[in-house]
Amino acid sequence: MTVDLLIRIVLAGVLGGLIGLERQMRAKEAGLRTHILVGIGSAMFMVVSKYGFADMLSSDHVALDPSRIAAQVVSGMGFLGAGTIIIQKQVVKGLTTAAGLWVTAAIGLVIGSGMYEIGLYGTVLALLVLETFRRISHLLIGKQHTLLVNLKPKSVPLVLLVLQRERIRYGHIAVVNRDPESGLCELSVEVTLSRRASTGQLYEKVMEVKGVSSLEMM
Known part of the structure; x- marks a missing residue:
């Protein structure tokens, strides 16, 4: 019985490590x-x-x-998951990693209870979603980026017009951090770039807009 319990704990750590390895390879907040x-x-x-x-x-x-006791793990993971979610310059990051930690906790509970097949199946399915579906999403939809543009307020519509001309889909838009001395503000735009879209060409087009000071792509 003791050997079986030790195997469960080790196996739960190994399966959790597989998910963590994928997250660390993507340089995410919570890794291996x-x-x-x-x-x-x-x-x-x-x-x-x-x-x-x-x-x-x-x-x-x-x-x-x-x-x-096991039921408290579910609620307790909420606090750990919240620690991986950050809001940086109006952009929310870490939701997938938080969900990955939540799934890892579920896998640990399943393995700890002795349901090895379900734990292995859950791990394979989680890795499939994280890796394979990510590639499918980038192939069919495109890769999401956030453009941070320092510019004059009157240049904001011109930058959005450039995105429309380049047929780039954009979502959430925010204008923040206006500097009274320079008169510059920061435009944050969430865009989706297809595989055919050239980030270098987009950079050149935006920088050509009068009043744009700098551009950062996240």
């Missing part, structure tokens, strides 16, 4: 070590929740809920 620790911790919580109080059950008038 974080996902391994989440997998190990979740498996240990499940083991304790399921088997840790077996000696108490022999006592009179004692009734335990074997899912009570």
Whole structure:
């Protein structure tokens, strides 16, 4: 029994590490070590929740809920996931990594409970979504970027006109951080670039707009 529980904890860490490796290769907020620790911790919580109080059950008038501790992992992961979500210059990042941590915790709970097949299946499915679906999304829809443009306020419509002429889809638009001394503001635009779109050509077109000081693509 002890050997089986140790195998569960190690396996949960290994499966969590596979997801973490994919995230670290993408230079995301939570990487290999974080996902391994989440997998190990979740498996240990499940083991304790399921088997840790077996000696108490022999006592009179004692009734335990074997899912009570494991259930707290689900809510507790919300705090850890929130730590990977950042808002930088009106752009929200880290949602996929937070979801990956949440799935890793679920895999740890599943492995800790002894359902090896479900844990392995969940890991393969998570990696499929993170990697394969990312490529499909970039192929069919395009890759999302955020343009940060320092420019004169009157040049904002001109930059948007350039995006329309280049047939580049754009979404959320925000104008922030106006500098009274220089008269410049910062335009943040979420754009979707297809594989055929040239980032170099887009950079040149935007910089040609009168009043544009600098351009950064994230």
